Amino acid sequence: MLSPVALAAGDFLTWRIRLPDSGSKFSGRQIVQFAVRKTKNHCLANGDSSSPPCEKGEKRMEQYTTQMDAARRGIVTKELEIVAKKERMTVEELMPLVAEGKVAICANKHHTCIDPEGVGSMLRTKINVNLGVSRDCKDYDVEMEKVMAAVSMGAHAIMDLSSHGNTIPFRRKLTAECPAMIGTVPIYDSVIHYQRELATLTAKDFIDVVRLHAEDGVDFVTLHCGITRKTIEQIRKHKRKMNIVSRGGSLVFAWMCMTGEENPFYEYYDEILEICREHDVTISLGDACRPGCLADASDVCQIEELVRLGELTKRAWEKDVQVMVEGPGHMPMDQIAANMKIQQSICMGAPFYVLGPLVTDIAPGYDHITSAIGGAIAAQNGAAFLCYVTPAEHLALPNVEDVKQGIIASKIAAHAADIAKGVRGAREIDDKMADARRVLDWDAQWECAIDPETAKAIWNSRKPEHEDTCSMCGKFCAVRSMNKALAGEYIDIL
Numbered sequence: 001m002l003s004p005v006a007l008a009a010g011d012f013l014t015w016r017i018r019l020p021d022s023g024s025k026f027s028g029r030q031i032v033q034f035a036v037r038k039t040k041n042h043c044l045a046n047g048d049s050s051s052p053p054c055e056k057g058e059k060r061m062e063q064y065t066t067q068m069d070a071a072r073r074g075i076v077t078k079e080l081e082i083v084a085k086k087e088r089m090t091v092e093e094l095m096p097l098v099a100e101g102k103v104a105i106c107a108n109k110h111h112t113c114i115d116p117e118g119v120g121s122m123l124r125t126k127i128n129v130n131l132g133v134s135r136d137c138k139d140y141d142v143e144m145e146k147v148m149a150a151v152s153m154g155a156h157a158i159m160d161l162s163s164h165g166n167t168i169p170f171r172r173k174l175t176a177e178c179p180a181m182i183g184t185v186p187i188y189d190s191v192i193h194y195q196r197e198l199a200t201l202t203a204k205d206f207i208d209v210v211r212l213h214a215e216d217g218v219d220f221v222t223l224h225c226g227i228t229r230k231t232i233e234q235i236r237k238h239k240r241k242m243n244i245v246s247r248g249g250s251l252v253f254a255w256m257c258m259t260g261e262e263n264p265f266y267e268y269y270d271e272i273l274e275i276c277r278e279h280d281v282t283i284s285l286g287d288a289c290r291p292g293c294l295a296d297a298s299d300v301c302q303i304e305e306l307v308r309l310g311e312l313t314k315r316a317w318e319k320d321v322q323v324m325v326e327g328p329g330h331m332p333m334d335q336i337a338a339n340m341k342i343q344q345s346i347c348m349g350a351p352f353y354v355l356g357p358l359v360t361d362i363a364p365g366y367d368h369i370t371s372a373i374g375g376a377i378a379a380q381n382g383a384a385f386l387c388y389v390t391p392a393e394h395l396a397l398p399n400v401e402d403v404k405q406g407i408i409a410s411k412i413a414a415h416a417a418d419i420a421k422g423v424r425g426a427r428e429i430d431d432k433m434a435d436a437r438r439v440l441d442w443d444a445q446w447e448c449a450i451d452p453e454t455a456k457a458i459w460n461s462r463k464p465e466h467e468d469t470c471s472m473c474g475k476f477c478a479v480r481s482m483n484k485a486l487a488g489e490y491i492d493i494l
Contacts, residue, residue: 249288
């Protein structure tokens with residue numbers, strides 16, 4: 001664990017860090033101590049009070065490999081400073097959380113236009129937007145329109161899940177121009193990058209695509225490292241209703257079945273860690289066995305994979321590589337909180353990144369709602385990162401309007417959870433909205449609204465006779481009546 005142990009003359013905050021026993025330089029019986037100067041843009045590593053300050057722009061990237069490595073060395077990166085300010089935390093509060101792995105700052109060294117965010121259960125819940133072309137919908141201009149809409153609406157991350165054509169120009173455009181975190185799933189790109197059938201690809205082919213994405217500036221990669229050849233027998237034995245619904249997980253499973261070889265992302269995990277360490281790419285450990293229906297939730301296949309993801313998390317941390325762990329999926333409401341707690345225990349507090357969870361299977365066309373319900377419960381109980389779900393889920397590639405609806409639903413879920421778990425400043429905007437409603441200040445209400453354009457359009461489309469009310473109540477408006485009564489004014493109704 002990581003805990004403050006001393007304050008020296010009010011200038012330095014010192015921590016000792018102990019990680020689970022694993023034979024690494026940060027593990028077991030060895031305790032690493034570091035101190036960070038509390039003034040801006042200065043750092044001291046390894047408790048050496050003679051170390052020079054790290055001035056802005058002074059080759060700071062050469063002093064560390066990853067954000068986790070920097071935090072463990074006591075180096076205050078500009079990304080950490082920005083995240084601390086956004087989260088209303090001090091550097092001294094945030095740094096140990098990054099060092100421990102409980103917060104990930106996904107920021108590839110080559111993604112220089114990024115507006116960094118922190119992902120962790122104690123921070124504001126973050127939102128990811130999936131997009132990308134497919135064989136049936138392959139207009140990259142439309143995808144860029146989705147990107148622009150997502151960023152303008154406050155999405156924190158964009159995942160390019162393109163599965164057709166030359167993906168390189170679009171991916172590089174994202175990392176060159178988009179300030180949000182950028183994620184990918186390299187196994188999708190492997191088939192289309194080499195233009196070869198899945199069974200003909202080698203382990204080296206897969207690893208080389210991971211390296212290509214890292215070099216292109218991708219901030220996090222989803223890798224389905226947690227399934228092995230043992231999983232093949234489990235799936236056959238336990239006879240799930242929906243088998244594997246993860247697209248990447250199904251590709252890994254199929255490749256293992258056709259080649260007879262072990263999962264390359266598991267077998268060559270150490271090589272992947274070296275790539276991620278070099279470029280500061282966060283690994284998002286994919287949940288290949290996430291439940292695709294309520295009947296499969298919390299089954300042996302899901303939990304067994306989660307245990308392996310916990311082991312892989314520890315191995316990544318030993319190499320200073322940041323990790324997020326992906327989670328369900330479809331899940332009954334009464335199982336969500338327990339699943340969040342199990343993940344936190346098995347994966348030692350690594351940020352949990354969930355798809356939904358979707359709390360019912362019968363709402364195609366409305367799965368942005370089923371996932372928002374599950375997402376709010378998940379985030380309240382420890383999930384750090386919500387992958388949005390759109391009305392097009394299970395039906396089609398989402399269009400721009402689908403993307404908007406998915407983002408709004410996920411933002412509502414994230415915000416509701418942040419209020420419930422007491423994230424700093426989360427409820428301030430709600431209190432401002434209440435103040436605006438009390439005095440019937442419509443312009444102030446639009447400023448507080450999560451989707452002001454829609455709110456204003458609805459009000460304008462059915463304008464009331466008296467503009468200090470709405471067309472639902474008119475002069476029967478309770479707020480209007482109370483304001484007049486408390487002011488001693490006559491209350492006219494007719």
